[in-house]
Amino acid sequence: MNDYDRIAKAIQFIRENLNRQPSLDEIATYVHLSPFHFQRLFRRWAGVSPKRFLQSLTLANAKQLLAESELSTLEVAGQLGLGSTSRLYDHFVNLEAITPSEYRSAGENVTIHHGQEESPFGRVFVGFTRRGICSLDFCDDHFDQASQTRELQRRWPNAELVEDSNGVKKLVNSVFEPAKQAGSPLSLLVQGTNFQISVWNALLRIPFGQLSTYSEIARAVGNPKAVRAVGSAVGANPIAFVIPCHRVIRSNGDLGGYAGGLTRKHAILTWESMRRECAEN
DNA sequence: CGCCATTAGTGGG
């Protein structure tokens, strides 16, 4: 079992037993570590003690984050025309959209480099072309490399797939390393319907470490009643983590869903909120 | 009152 698995297991345990406020000893025992070692591992991973983590984990906390983000940057998320390009993320991420039909007519001669690599939140499968990242998914038992490659080929039927573990390693480093801000902008290359693209754009506008809701996104894309459809579009996000679908939760404060598993969603959110606190202090 | 469980309504794929 690697570190991420252990931490994930601990977090899940904490979540399930939140109302009992489990002690450090109890959690450490659960993941088969000594309290001392567990605390150190946890601190290294999250930058916070398990105790502090526990405190920040309540629903009240989630709702507070929600309230903070309510007023911020989401109200303007312009509908994006087909195939157009827009700069987002304070000019650090560049999202380029291609419709399925446009792809069919124009899109040959594309080579997609792909492979798996460890990330702070577990193994990921990544695909990228010369023009940008086109795929990023977390791996698990149901979604292994074989099926991920198959899915990639299905989405880009004319593309040539090439395994490239070196390239993938470099890419993953720049994606998950916060120092990426200093480097060149990330380019994303995605296919989707007009609706999906506008939703993914809205996701990119949620600031690091903050939360939004499905209904908020629906409002932001100018279709306030399409809440459920937004859920589907968010779920269809082809580039996990970079397009931050993990920052969207239910309006009542529940976590909602996540393709990579709820524990992982929770882990990423917690990590982000801690990172943000650190940056502020 | 507040806290839940249930449900009709919902729009895009």
Place this chain on the structure above:
DNA sequence: CCCACTAATGGCG
């Protein structure tokens, strides 16, 4: 049809 949803509603302390 299927949904990574929500607001309204009613029951129960």
